[in-house]
Amino acid sequence: MMRLQKYLAQSGVASRRNAEKLIAEGHVRVNGVTVTEMGTQVDETRDEVLVDGKPARLEAEKHYIAYNKPLYEVTTASDPEGRPTVMDMFRDYPVRLYPVGRLDYDSEGLLLLTNDGDLMQRVLHPSHEVPKKYLCRVSHRISEEEMRRLRQGVMLDGRLTSPAEVRRIRSDEIATTMLVTIHEGRNRQVRRMFEAIGHQVVSLRRVGFGPIELGDLPKGMWRRLTEAEIRRLKEL
Numbered sequence: 001m002m003r004l005q006k007y008l009a010q011s012g013v014a015s016r017r018n019a020e021k022l023i024a025e026g027h028v029r030v031n032g033v034t035v036t037e038m039g040t041q042v043d044e045t046r047d048e049v050l051v052d053g054k055p056a057r058l059e060a061e062k063h064y065i066a067y068n069k070p071l072y073e074v075t076t077a078s079d080p081e082g083r084p085t086v087m088d089m090f091r092d093y094p095v096r097l098y099p100v101g102r103l104d105y106d107s108e109g110l111l112l113l114t115n116d117g118d119l120m121q122r123v124l125h126p127s128h129e130v131p132k133k134y135l136c137r138v139s140h141r142i143s144e145e146e147m148r149r150l151r152q153g154v155m156l157d158g159r160l161t162s163p164a165e166v167r168r169i170r171s172d173e174i175a176t177t178m179l180v181t182i183h184e185g186r187n188r189q190v191r192r193m194f195e196a197i198g199h200q201v202v203s204l205r206r207v208g209f210g211p212i213e214l215g216d217l218p219k220g221m222w223r224r225l226t227e228a229e230i231r232r233l234k235e236l
Contacts, residue, residue, distance in 0.1 A: 004028065004040040007049060009117025011056040012096055016121040017125040025051050052224040062226040063095055066197040068217045075102040075111065086111060091221065100124065100209075104188060109134070110214040113222075119234065120214035123210065128236050129162070133208030134190050135169075139200040142168060146163070146197045154196040156186060161193060175202060210236055 002010075008019035008028070026034050029050045030042055045186060049056045069075070073084045076099075083105070090097050090113065100112040100120050114120060123130055147168065153160035165181040176199075180190055191201045207214045211232035217223060225233070 001041040001043055001069045002040050003038075004030065004035060005038060006048070006118070007042050007044060007058070008051065008056055009121065012059050012060050012098070012115030012117060013051055013056050014098065015117050015124065017124075021118065028056075059095060059213055061095070061114055062116040062119075063093075063097065063114060064116065064119075064230050065090075065097060065222050066132055066212055066214070066225055067111045067113060067171070067215060067222040068219050069103050069108055069111045070220045071108045074105050075099045086113075089220070101185060103206060104191075104204070107204040107206065108219065109204075110209050110212065110217075111206070111211055112212065112225075122186070123233065123236060126135060126184070130209075130210045130236055131165075131181050131183050132185070132206060133179065134204055135177070135179055135207050136190060136194075136204045137175050137177050137202045138194050139175055139202060141171045142178065142199065146199075149191075150180070150193060154193050156189070156196065157193055159190065161186070164193065167184060167224060177205075183210070 004023060005019040009016040013019060014022060020038055022028055023038060024036055026036055028035050030040065031048055042056050067086065067087055073086050075086050076083065078086050079085055086099060095115050096118065097115055098112040100114060101124055103111050109118060122128065147166050150164050150166045153163055162183050167179045169177040169179055174190050182189060189203060194201050212229055
């Protein structure tokens, strides 16, 4: 027997948190009965579980993908405005994949996708503080004092950001290229951090997510994670 939300996560339907939302909103039926209780147990060998009328079955094989997202793709399965989505690349993939977190429409770089809902839940949980590394170009020259403020935390939405790791790669009077590592996942956080110290982000590319590096993966292309990378992710 298994809790319903765990069953949905291991079926690749969604992360466990999003699976709980699907249950609460009445999207899930077990043996023909709509279930909204989180504690519901299911027998994976006997019970029929449907999500919006579609069967949810445990997937024995898990898939882990690194994708170099181009600019101007939304990190959703579909977009009401008709914009390209990251899932367009994976329409014919043999299992249904889900993005691990988000990468903004106007940002590019490393995005992980998987059908392992349990791993998604662990990696995205705030308590694990998984580092995310960004290469960004910002307006004007960044001073040492401004870098110190970023390292100590700046005020966003009434509370300080966690200390960031920042390193200046190169700069001139027009712009500065920075390598920034954060351990949170607030909405548009890196852009807003620089806005808080009076600078605008001109371009933003994620180059690392936990132990996974973007490396030389071409833009718009993907690769499967290695066994070693998957093991390091699971150790987070």
